[in-house]
Amino acid sequence: MRIVAIAAAVAIGMAASSVAAVAADSDWVARVKRVAGEAYVERDGVQAPLLVGDRLPASAVIVTGPKSGAGLTFRDNTRVSVGANARLGLADYAFVPGQPAGAAMLKADLQNGAAAFVSGRITERQPGAMQVSTPAAVMGVRGTTFLAVTSTPLDRQ
DSSP: OHHHHHHHHHHHHHHHHHHHHHHHHTTEEEEEEEEESSEEEEETTEEEEOOTTOEEETTOEEEEOTTOEEEEEETTOOEEEEOTTOEEEEEEEEOOTTSOGGGOEEEEEEEEEEEEEEOOHHHHHSTTOEEEEOSSOEEEESSOEEEEEEOOOOOOO
16 A cells, blocks of 8 residues: 555656646757767856757857867757857747747857858748847848857957
8 A cells, every 4th residue: 555655656746747847848949959079058157068859948058169069959940050169159039830920039149169050930930030149240140051150359469
């Protein structure tokens, strides 16, 4: 009898945790599809290893080391490949299938390194709704494949 009570408690606990996981599941904007070498995700100032299958929130920052990289796919099928020694912040994201075009946007901040982008359904719905910022420029993307490359700013003293 005691074993049945323990099994029931475990099953209830697992059901409650899967409900919490489903609720939290709606908060992700991109999924990690590929990781090579040293890659990390920063969330709220805490750095953790980036793993294939991770679901990233809109506030995540991807950091890669030397000879490293990562591949991300967003909910709208935008794909990003982050190169070595890069730092890419996911600044803002909104995409809900079936919602009006004005509700869709993707804003990213490439602080250092290189990243290749293939725009997805956001730019199909609303050209210009995707923005990629670098230390030198802000690009408004109307739907295309492009590579953004930055480097550490030169010391001009």
